[in-house]
């Protein structure tokens with residue numbers, strides 16, 4: 001079942017320095033349960049595409065469907081959770097208070113909120129930190145809290161804009177494993193922006209390689225790796241060959257203009 005469908009999506013920003021073609025003729029089909037990574041150099045439109053899916057930007061041309069709806073309708077129906085690059089936690093609320101805020105707005109009961117908050121705190125390895133305030137946590141822990149917040153209301157689609165970019169490698173490995181585990185257990189459809197080739201290859205069923213000026217897709221690589229992936233899979237020939245394909249895709253798209 002198709003969950004996200006983009007057909008010839010273009011998006012041009014009008015700036016004081018002239019038009020910026022952030023996306024040009026982007027077409028992509030994401031099926032239910034896919035884990036799709038977007039990878040490419042800075043400015044290739046990864047964030048813009050994710051934001052367009054989330055109705056935070058409006059394409060200038062083409063069509064986008066999310067869960068069978070126009071993006072703004074999907075947004076109103078809370079069809080997805082969104083994790084931003086920066087944690088964006090309210091400093092006057094505790095970590096648990098931040099996580100439960102969207103649930104409060106959506107009208108979940110107090111008991112349900114408490115139970116969901118605890119579950120996602122466990123999931124991101126922050127059990128015991130619910131009563132702390134954001135400033136009492138490291139940057140990495142704050143980002144994990146923001147992931148927990150996006151997971152709490154259990155939308156079928158999770159959009160993540162480089163959520164682990166600021167984390168050290170050990171924490172990143174653990175969260176990658178936790179995210180894969182969550183994805184397998186829940187069957188969620190995940191769109192994930194990253195700069196890291198190993199991260200894209202480790203996590204994805206589909207890797208979308210993009211290039212800038214104008215932002216476009218240069219390669220879509222379907223992963224042959226099994227869904228069960230211990231971290232050690234990164235040392236296998238299949239993994240290394242896939243990483244090589246991504247690298248080639250990035251090289252192909254590397255035009256100077």
Ligand SMILES: Nc1ncnc2c1ncn2[C@@H]1O[C@H](COP(=O)(O)OP(=O)(O)OP(=O)(O)O)[C@@H](O)[C@H]1O
Pocket residue numbers: 013014015020021022040041042043044045046047048049215
């Ligand atoms: N609101 C905006 N107004 C004008 N230009 C914008 C705006 N948002 C993005 N852009 C431009 O659109 C292009 C694509 O940006 P985008 O942030 O989507 O790239 P990206 O691939 O996510 O980059 P990064 O990896 O650095 O996050 C860039 O040239 C950027 O400067």
